[in-house]
Amino acid sequence: MAQHEVTRKREVWSGRSVFIMAAIGSAVGLGNIWRFPYIAYENGGGAFLIPYLVALLTAGIPLLLVDYAIGHKFRGSPPLAFRRLRRGAEFIGWWQVLVCFVIGVYYAVIVAWAARYTFFSITEAWGDDPEGFFMSSFLNQDTDATFGLSFVPGVAWTLLLVWIATLAVLALGVQRGIGNANRFFVPLLVLLFGALVVRSLTLDGATTGLDAFFTPNWSALTDTGVWIAAYAQIFFSLSVAFGIMVTYASYLKRKTNLTGSGLVVGFSNSSFEVLAGIGVFSALGFMAQAQGVEVGEVVAGGIGLAFIAFPTIVSEMPGGPLFGVLFFGSLVFAGFTSMISIIQVTVSAFQDKTGLGRVPAVLAIGGVSAIVSLLLFPTTTGLNTLDVVDRFANQFGIVGVAFVALVVVAWIYRRLPELRDHLNSVSSFKVGTGWMVFTGIITPLVLGYMLFSEIRDRVRDGYGGLPDSLVTAFGWSVQAGVIILAVLLTFIPWRRGIDEEYELDENRPLASAQAPASSGDPSPGPDSSTGGTR
Amino acid sequence: MSTAAVAMMILALVTLWGGLLLSILHLRKHPDDPD
Numbered sequence: 001m002a003q004h005e006v007t008r009k010r011e012v013w014s015g016r017s018v019f020i021m022a023a024i025g026s027a028v029g030l031g032n033i034w035r036f037p038y039i040a041y042e043n044g045g046g047a048f049l050i051p052y053l054v055a056l057l058t059a060g061i062p063l064l065l066v067d068y069a070i071g072h073k074f075r076g077s078p079p080l081a082f083r084r085l086r087r088g089a090e091f092i093g094w095w096q097v098l099v100c101f102v103i104g105v106y107y108a109v110i111v112a113w114a115a116r117y118t119f120f121s122i123t124e125a126w127g128d129d130p131e132g133f134f135m136s137s138f139l140n141q142d143t144d145a146t147f148g149l150s151f152v153p154g155v156a157w158t159l160l161l162v163w164i165a166t167l168a169v170l171a172l173g174v175q176r177g178i179g180n181a182n183r184f185f186v187p188l189l190v191l192l193f194g195a196l197v198v199r200s201l202t203l204d205g206a207t208t209g210l211d212a213f214f215t216p217n218w219s220a221l222t223d224t225g226v227w228i229a230a231y232a233q234i235f236f237s238l239s240v241a242f243g244i245m246v247t248y249a250s251y252l253k254r255k256t257n258l259t260g261s262g263l264v265v266g267f268s269n270s271s272f273e274v275l276a277g278i279g280v281f282s283a284l285g286f287m288a289q290a291q292g293v294e295v296g297e298v299v300a301g302g303i304g305l306a307f308i309a310f311p312t313i314v315s316e317m318p319g320g321p322l323f324g325v326l327f328f329g330s331l332v333f334a335g336f337t338s339m340i341s342i343i344q345v346t347v348s349a350f351q352d353k354t355g356l357g358r359v360p361a362v363l364a365i366g367g368v369s370a371i372v373s374l375l376l377f378p379t380t381t382g383l384n385t386l387d388v389v390d391r392f393a394n395q396f397g398i399v400g401v402a403f404v405a406l407v408v409v410a411w412i413y414r415r416l417p418e419l420r421d422h423l424n425s426v427s428s429f430k431v432g433t434g435w436m437v438f439t440g441i442i443t444p445l446v447l448g449y450m451l452f453s454e455i456r457d458r459v460r461d462g463y464g465g466l467p468d469s470l471v472t473a474f475g476w477s478v479q480a481g482v483i484i485l486a487v488l489l490t491f492i493p494w495r496r497g498i499d500e501e502y503e504l505d506e507n508r509p510l511a512s513a514q515a516p517a518s519s520g521d522p523s524p525g526p527d528s529s530t531g532g533t534r
Numbered sequence: 535m536s537t538a539a540v541a542m543m544i545l546a547l548v549t550l551w552g553g554l555l556l557s558i559l560h561l562r563k564h565p566d567d568p569d
Binding site for chain 1: 551554560563
């Protein structure tokens with residue numbers, strides 16, 4: 001078959017600014033708004049800044065650069081990029097893709113909740129009982145059942161719309177869909193959230209909240225748990241090590257300043273987080289003052305903060321409906337741009353493996369994701385299922401694959417020097433021994449400890465008092481299934497011409513184009529001329 | 535707000551937003567070469 005018939009051109013961002021915007025859109029998600037403020041408060045308040053900064057500089061940004069280097073150098077979705085790094089590493093890419101699949105199917109549900117609450121805010125539909133409204137009226141949760149398929153139409157319809165919007169953006173393509181969506185939604189998010197912070201700061205009691213948030217508890221710095229919490233926050237917040245940044249970087253032009261872009265993305269994410277801390281704690285300070293209690297008594301994180309504490313604040317403040325629209329609208333936009341990036345990882349891998357066009361790939365993979373999401377979560381038992389899937393996908397899925405990927409890349413295949421050279425060949429901010437130590441030693445140690453302690457705790461304590469059958473089915477089994485399926489997917493042959501495509505790619509890095517492929521490079525083996533790749 | 539809280543808030547804003555500003559300035563000084 002003629003070469004042009006088996007190879008296709010990879011999509012490309014129009015410039016680095018679109019890539020940076022998309023990477024920021026991916027990194028800034030729900031966790032920035034509802035996780036960081038709570039984690040910082042619980043782990044030393046103002047003193048948390050020290051371990052947080054150390055984690056950003058020694059793990060967050062260095063890991064981001066590992067992802068950029070792999071995606072940009074090997075120009076593929078995670079399975080293809082890792083396969084090009086070394087064939088035996090392909091399963092890591094599939095593991096990342098499947099983690100994204102699992103996260104995508106429940107993440108969409110939270111975006112759907114936030115979308116409904118944006119409208120609920122206008123009428124303050126929760127009345128004087130936000131918790132009862134959320135659990136009973138809105139989610140219609142059945143606390144007696146472990147798992148069921150009784151649908152909650154109000155959630156299911158909104159979830160369907162979220163999926164349609166996500167898949168529509170992805171179907172438009174990397175630049176026209178993802179790029180333009182992020183160029184619109186990221187500035188809109190900053191604008192909305194900025195307005196929310198300004199309003200929060202003018203509320204009575206705001207300074208009390210800020211005082212609680214920023215007062216340093218220096219003794220926390222001697223607590224190992226606080227340092228691990230800081231690394232975990234940076235790690236989960238930056239969208240690193242589960243395929244998103246590898247995928248996004250694979251669409252960059254050859255001569256793109258990777259490290260300079262990474263610094264902007266890393267600091268943007270953390271800048272937004274500290275802004276979120278200020279906005280959230282100002283509002284919590286107001287709530288505490290209105291109720292005549294200490295700030296510590298109203299502090300919450302996650303779903304409790306967003307869907308119970310904030311509706312309470314909206315009800316208690318003058319001009320509450322507008323404040324609610326700003327808050328939940330911010331959650332929707334932050335979640336939507338992250339959601340796009342998560343599903344793009346799965347679509348991109350499916351396209352690379354099968355050779356399907358973008359739209360059929362979006363319909364196939366996006367369609368399956370949407371169906372799974374719609375079957376499992378908008379139900380009367382969906383909240384507990386979501387809780388378990390979320391915990392295990394993050395603490396085992398993301399942490400596990402990140403740990404294995406770093407050990408394999410740094411220690412088994414010893415490819416960090418090559419990735420360092422690649423970063424330095426195209427970037428203005430050079431990385432050296434420090435980057436190698438951070439990514440090859442410090443971060444794997446921290447991740448290994450996180451993984452070990454989570455396995456120990458879950459085996460010993462179960463999770464959140466939830467039934468063991470639920471934890472086994474949606475926690476342990478899903479994560480074990482993900483790893484098994486990742487290995488099995490490596491046995492499915494790649495589409496024809498996958499190696500020639502890399503050799504002919506005009507955006508392939510100069511170093512690879514000029515130098516002969518190293519031992520691990522995807523050199524065209526004896527069978528590649530026939531297009532057979534495995 | 536206590537003095538310590540104000541100091542930590544300023545430190546957080548200066549390091550993180552300052553880091554962002556410096557990163558953006560650095561990137562602007564180094565435009566990508568055309569392919």
